[in-house]
Every structure is written in C-alpha cells, then in structure tokens.
Amino acid sequence: MSRRRLAAGAAAAVGITLWPGPPATAQTALDERQQHVATIVTGEIEKLTGPAGRNCGIYTLRRVDGPLPVGRREISGALRCVLAAQRRGQAAWAIWQVPDVDGILFDGLGASAVSAVHTVSGRGSNADVELAPCREPRVGKDLTIECANSRRLTPRDVAKTLKAVRRDIERTSGHAWADVVPTSPPAGQAGTPAEALAAQVTAAQRAVHASGDAQWPRCPHHFDHPLTYRDGWWYCERDAAFIAAAGRLSSVVPRVRRKR
Numbered sequence: 238m239s240r241r242r243l244a245a246g247a248a249a250a251v252g253i254t255l256w257p258g259p260p261a262t263a264q265t266a267l268d269e270r271q272q273h274v275a276t277i278v279t280g281e282i283e284k285l286t287g288p289a290g291r292n293c294g295i296y297t298l299r300r301v302d303g304p305l306p307v308g309r310r311e312i313s314g315a316l317r318c319v320l321a322a323q324r325r326g327q328a329a330w331a332i333w334q335v336p337d338v339d340g341i342l343f344d345g346l347g348a349s350a351v352s353a354v355h356t357v358s359g360r361g362s363n364a365d366v367e368l369a370p371c372r373e374p375r376v377g378k379d380l381t382i383e384c385a386n387s388r389r390l391t392p393r394d395v396a397k398t399l400k401a402v403r404r405d406i407e408r409t410s411g412h413a414w415a416d417v418v419p420t421s422p423p424a425g426q427a428g429t430p431a432e433a434l435a436a437q438v439t440a441a442q443r444a445v446h447a448s449g450d451a452q453w454p455r456c457p458h459h460f461d462h463p464l465t466y467r468d469g470w471w472y473c474e475r476d477a478a479f480i481a482a483a484g485r486l487s488s489v490v491p492r493v494r495r496k497r
C-alpha cells in the first residue's frame with residue numbers, strides 16, 4: 238500500500254486523524270519511522286481484510302505536550318466503525334499508536350467482510366504484526382480491546398451452535414446431518430460440552446471428506462484447503478481467521494442440493 242493511499246484513506250475516516258502529519262520541512266526521523274511502521278501494519282492487516290476502500294482511522298499521538306488524542310472515545314469509535322462496516326458486508330480496519338517512549342507501536346482492529354473482528358498488535362520498527370480473532374470485542378478499562386473468546390459455553394449455547402452447524406452441513410455439503418454425524422459419540426471424547434460439540438462437528442466433517450469432498454468446507458479466501466470448526470465458527474488455519482459463524486457458512490460457501 239502506498240503512503241499516499243494510506244494518507245487519503247485516513248483523511249476519509251473519522252475526522253480525528255493527525256495524519257498525514259506536519260509539512261515535509263518539519264518531518265522528523267521519528268515521523269518517518271512512524272509512517273513506515275503504520276504502512277507495514279496496515280499492509281499486514283489488509284492481508285486478512287483485503288483492500289478496505291475506506292478505513293476507520295489511523296490515530297497517532299500528538300507530539301510533545303499536547304493532550305493525547307488516542308483515548309476511549311477514539312478507540313470506541315474505531316470499534317463501532319469496524320462493526321458497522323461488517324454489518325454492511327465491508328472490510329474495515331483502524332489502528333492507533335500505543336503511548337510509548339519511541340511511539341512506534343500500533344494496536345488496532347481489522348475484519349474482512351465475513352471474518353470475525355481481529356485485534357492487531359504491531360510491535361517495534363520491523364513491525365512484527367500479530368492478528369488474533371476476537372469474539373464480541375469491547376473496549377476495556379485500560380483501553381485495550383477485550384474479547385469473549387474464552388467465555389464458557391452454557392448447554393444452551395451448545396445446543397444452539399449444534400443446530401447452526403447442522404444447517405451449515407445440510408446446506409453446503411449435500412449430506413443430511415443424520416448421514417454424517419456419528420451415532421455414538423466419537424471415541425476418547427471427554428471434557429466440556431464445547432469440546433464434545435467440536436468433536437462431533439469434526440467427525441461429521443471427516444465423514445463428508447470420506448464421501449469424496451476432501452476440501453469441505455472450502456476456504457473462500459484460498460480455495461485449496463478446508464475451513465475447520467473452532468469455537469462456534471468456521472476458521473481458516475492459514476490466516477488464523479474466523480471466517481463465518483456457525484449457521485452462516487452458506488454466506489461464504491456455495492449451497493448445494495441434498496444428495497439422495
């Protein structure tokens with residue numbers, strides 16, 4: 238992504254951006270480093286999201302003594318903007334500078350049109366960027382993004398997810414649930430209801446593979462590997478991305494007729 242595009246995108250966003258910074262004459266080495274890191278971070282995010290025509294903001298810290306522009310208001314606004322884009326079926330991201338001695342750390346959020354929201358952590362000038370799926374994101378007390386990934390499922394959640402997965406299988410694999418789900422629980426199964434559910438879904442997926450469709454459900458980003466089931470979502474292992482919530486697989490994978 239070129240710097241010019243990045244600056245234009247930022248300007249089109251939420252209004253409180255300090256990009257593209259001071260005129261070239263006042264550009265310091267630190268400004269340049271920050272721009273460089275921001276460019277790398279946004280490039281890494283767009284590997285997940287694809288090009289986002291309009292982003293949700295690049296927030297940088299004001300220099301020297303000014304008030305910090307990156308606060309709850311900006312981060313909450315960025316999160317709302319990403320979630321709203323998702324509801325419209327659009328990719329979106331936002332990044333903000335983490336207050337730090339050299340000011341080149343960026344955190345952020347990104348989501349493709351159908352993936353879960355991912356948190357972004359950029360670390361250091363070589364822009365080590367880590368993206369992690371984040372279910373039900375919200376802004377925590379210390380201005381970090383909190384995720385519900387580790388929330389424990391209730392039996393009711395499990396029943397609901399199972400029904401959703403069943404719908405996915407019947408709409409997109411061509412098999413009836415009864416034909417692919419094991420009649421007795423998979424051997425060696427133990428643990429929580431969520432683990433039992435995952436084992437059941439995985440067994441059903443193996444049965445679909447054994448019937449001749451070894452890529453089901455085919456990843457809509459890469460086309461050469463199947464998605465896997467994880468935490469109530471269909472997941473791309475390669476991008477570490479939650480692609481579609483259980484029950485919504487047919488929004489990213491073609492529907493097929495039931496085989497007889």
Ligand SMILES: [Zn+2]
Nearest residue numbers: 456459473475
């Ligand atoms: Zn994939």
